[in-house]
Amino acid sequence: MTPPPVLVVGAGPVGLTAANLLAARGVPVVLVERNAATSDEAKAISLDDESLRTLQAAGLADTVLEIVVPGTGTRYYDRKSRPLFHARGPEPYRLGYPFKNQFAQPELEKVLLDALRARTGVDIRFGTELTDVADAADGAVATLRETGGDAETQLAVSWVLGCDGGRSTIRELRGIDMTGTSHREVWLVADTTGDDHDERYGMHHGRPDRPTVIVPGRDGRCRYEFRLRPGEGDGGTRPDFATIERLVSPYRSITPDQVERCTNYTFNAVVADRWRDGRCFLLGDAAHMMPPFAGQGLNSGVRDAANLVWKVAEVWHGRADEAVLDTYEPERRPHAAAMVAFSERLGRVVMTTSPARGALRDATVRALLAVPWGRRYLREMRFRPRAVHEAGLVAGRHRLTGTQLPQPRVLVPPSLHPRPLDEVLGDGLALLGVNVPGSAWDRVLRALSLDGPAAGRVALVDVALDERLPRPHPGRDAVADADGRLQAALASARGRFVLVKPDRYIAAVFSPLQTAPVARLLAQCARAEHGSAERRAG
Numbered sequence: 001m002t003p004p005p006v007l008v009v010g011a012g013p014v015g016l017t018a019a020n021l022l023a024a025r026g027v028p029v030v031l032v033e034r035n036a037a038t039s040d041e042a043k044a045i046s047l048d049d050e051s052l053r054t055l056q057a058a059g060l061a062d063t064v065l066e067i068v069v070p071g072t073g074t075r076y077y078d079r080k081s082r083p084l085f086h087a088r089g090p091e092p093y094r095l096g097y098p099f100k101n102q103f104a105q106p107e108l109e110k111v112l113l114d115a116l117r118a119r120t121g122v123d124i125r126f127g128t129e130l131t132d133v134a135d136a137a138d139g140a141v142a143t144l145r146e147t148g149g150d151a152e153t154q155l156a157v158s159w160v161l162g163c164d165g166g167r168s169t170i171r172e173l174r175g176i177d178m179t180g181t182s183h184r185e186v187w188l189v190a191d192t193t194g195d196d197h198d199e200r201y202g203m204h205h206g207r208p209d210r211p212t213v214i215v216p217g218r219d220g221r222c223r224y225e226f227r228l229r230p231g232e233g234d235g236g237t238r239p240d241f242a243t244i245e246r247l248v249s250p251y252r253s254i255t256p257d258q259v260e261r262c263t264n265y266t267f268n269a270v271v272a273d274r275w276r277d278g279r280c281f282l283l284g285d286a287a288h289m290m291p292p293f294a295g296q297g298l299n300s301g302v303r304d305a306a307n308l309v310w311k312v313a314e315v316w317h318g319r320a321d322e323a324v325l326d327t328y329e330p331e332r333r334p335h336a337a338a339m340v341a342f343s344e345r346l347g348r349v350v351m352t353t354s355p356a357r358g359a360l361r362d363a364t365v366r367a368l369l370a371v372p373w374g375r376r377y378l379r380e381m382r383f384r385p386r387a388v389h390e391a392g393l394v395a396g397r398h399r400l401t402g403t404q405l406p407q408p409r410v411l412v413p414p415s416l417h418p419r420p421l422d423e424v425l426g427d428g429l430a431l432l433g434v435n436v437p438g439s440a441w442d443r444v445l446r447a448l449s450l451d452g453p454a455a456g457r458v459a460l461v462d463v464a465l466d467e468r469l470p471r472p473h474p475g476r477d478a479v480a481d482a483d484g485r486l487q488a489a490l491a492s493a494r495g496r497f498v499l500v501k502p503d504r505y506i507a508a509v510f511s512p513l514q515t516a517p518v519a520r521l522l523a524q525c526a527r528a529e530h531g532s533a534e535r536r537a538g
Contacts (some may be wrong), residue, residue, distance in 0.1 A: 013161030014284035014301035044298035168286035180270030327392035398509035406486030
């Protein structure tokens with residue numbers, strides 16, 4: 001018997017991403033959105049390289065690249081609007097894509113929605129709201145109602161993914177509180193057209209008299225954000241054109257028809273007290289809301305989807321035990337919470353309204369720029385929290401365990417044409433043998449029970465370092481370094497095996513003598529396979 005579909009609540013970028021990832025993994029999806037169409041509001045504006053890599057897993061990266069500006073990071077300016085430093089990230093194309101990419105959210109949502117409509121097994125319902133959800137024996141029952149109507153229908157679903165934003169209905173129905181701080185300072189945000197800015201980076205002007213953010217986009221679009229002084233506007237209201245014109249005038253002239261959308265907003269720095277309640281999960285702003293200064297609100301939500309969806313899909317297909325879903329929050333919550341706190345700190349420092357604090361900030365930054373390690377710290381954004389899975393589906397304590405595997409280009413036989421690594425790894429678990437002999441492979445595959453029928457659920461890949469040719473072996477793929485980046489990423493794992501999860505985070509790095517913890521981890525990912533097959537056959 002086929003399980004019922006997965007319900008995704010909310011058709012913002014996170015919900016659309018989650019729905020596309022589920023459909024790409026063969027899971028039927030019902031997507032509901034209370035509004036009549038996707039949003040036309042000024043919201044997220046930056047996609048990072050990890051988000052693009054996630055969209056690559058859904059076959060959407062190339063399409064999304066058509067609507068973004070492949071960016072070069074963020075340039076920070078001092079209290080007198082003089083350049084301080086340019087933060088470009090740790091390494092260009094480390095994950096296969098530019099580090100930071102500007103976009104217009106309405107365009108992104110249209111691209112994601114069009115892609116979802118083209119997939120099979122997808123039911124999209126705009127103008128529909130969730131009014132209740134109750135757990136059942138093998139799933140949940142969702143109560144839906146057309147927005148503004150009275151008639152309700154019930155829908156049996158396997159799981160419910162709450163991607164319904166800061167005012168999440170799922171969170172409210174499940175009685176889940178959020179902990180953190182609501183900030184009172186008001187910012188004006190305006191998306192404009194006909195702009196001459198052509199920089200491929202965001203600009204943060206740390207002027208205490210008027211903290212300002214400018215983010216150029218494509219085709220003459222540009223985002224402006226200004227911190228308002230007391231009395232200049234209230235959160236949740238639309239500013240008048242005279243205010244917009246006055247604030248934008250130092251940077252450009254503007255006419256009313258060149259203001260695409262604008263609003264005054266305040267922000268929150270909060271995290272949901274729990275991210276799972278029975279059959280319901282929270283993702284994106286429903287799980288965490290953060291100030292915009294690090295550009296990580298949407299990107300954190302996409303990370304949530306990347307982490308959770310593959311697990312939901314494995315459970316839905318009967319290939320993993322439901323207990324694997326309990327690893328979602330332990331893997332994602334620490335980094336999301338750290339990013340919320342970091343965004344708050346960054347705003348206090350970069351966007352301060354205190355002249356004394358601004359002067360101290362500028363002096364400190366210039367002192368750091370005077371020494372090599374300080375320049376690396378700032379320009380490579382080493383001050384930003386790093387995503388590491390310290391709990392959940394991880395085993396062992398190698399320095400790579402829990403970190404994300406980069407995506408270099410690799411040489412793949414027989415053609416040896418360079419290809420992105422993820423194309424070789426596939427969409428499931430992958431076991432990499434880094435400069436290991438065939439005898440080590442034989443021992444590890446036996447110990448992990450991957451030498452029989454179960455072998456097909458894990459991609460097996462020989463990794464050749466030291467500028468050697470890849471040598472394919474029956475049952476295993478082979479890759480070699482194309483540009484030195486594979487060597488840099490996996491040199492510390494030489495002579496070992498690396499187990500990579502579908503979201504490309506490393507679950508374990510181990511020798512042929514250290515297989516027991518990895519065997520237990522793999523069993524957790526596949527414990528229900530036999531029982532589920534019997535249940536469906538019945």
